[in-house]
Amino acid sequence: MCNLSKIIEIPSGFKIGCSIKESQLCKISNALNSSKRAILLGKEFYPERSIFLYDDFFEIRIIMSLLNTPEHELIRSTIIEPIESYDKKYKSYLIETLETCLNTSSLREASEKLFIHNSTLRYRFEKIHELTGVNFFSNLGRYSLTNAFLLLKLENIFGVGIKQD
Structure with a gap:
């Protein structure tokens, strides 16, 4: 196929x-x-x-199963909304930064794609940590931010309120 x-x-x-x-x-x-x-x-x-x-x-469908659950609301209120609100208020590109870092293999590569200095990138992740309590530089933190970002993408694709298979 x-x-x-x-x-x-x-x-x-x-x-x-x-x-x-x-x-x-x-x-x-x-x-x-x-x-x-x-x-x-x-x-x-x-x-x-x-x-x-x-x-x-398969992996995306696992995250998709969280849509419209209490866990989804928890992730939205504790991770997604604080970052989105800060981005909207300060035009800070934290979501774009997160997406780029999750889709590249190194911080250096992410910095180059974003056209920012490595210290600016680190500052943005410190801001995400400050807003959410989640540290991108820890394994569990990166996992949590990855899942939150995937949920955000799925919200954009399907909206909320879809019935899962």
């Missing part, structure tokens, strides 16, 4: 979503929903691709 794009030519702008295999006709609507979600997730997480397999989003 992953080599499908090598077998057929997919016109520019077309996206294909593939669900998990369903053997019962009565579950076809679940397969269709999974295919649609694969496309939505794929366009956000892998925009350069044209074919998206629902199975490729």
Whole structure:
């Protein structure tokens, strides 16, 4: 399935979503929903691709299961909202900084992509720590910030109030 794009030519702008295999006709609507979600997730997480397999989003689907739960509200109120509010008030780019650092392999690379000095990057993470109590430079802190950021992306994709599979 992953080599499908090598077998057929997919016109520019077309996206294909593939669900998990369903053997019962009565579950076809679940397969269709999974295919649609694969496309939505794929366009956000892998925009350069044209074919998206629902199975490729296992980790994201785990985080997605937190949407609209008390845990989601806790993460939103303690991590996401303080950072968003600070960004809005001071135009500080903390969310952008977090995203860049989570998508690069080093602080140096993140600094270069953001066109800022390494000390500015560290200052931004100190500010995130001050606002949320979560330290990016600890393993658990980075994990918490990663999950919060993924939840924020999922909110932007699906909104809140969606029913999970």
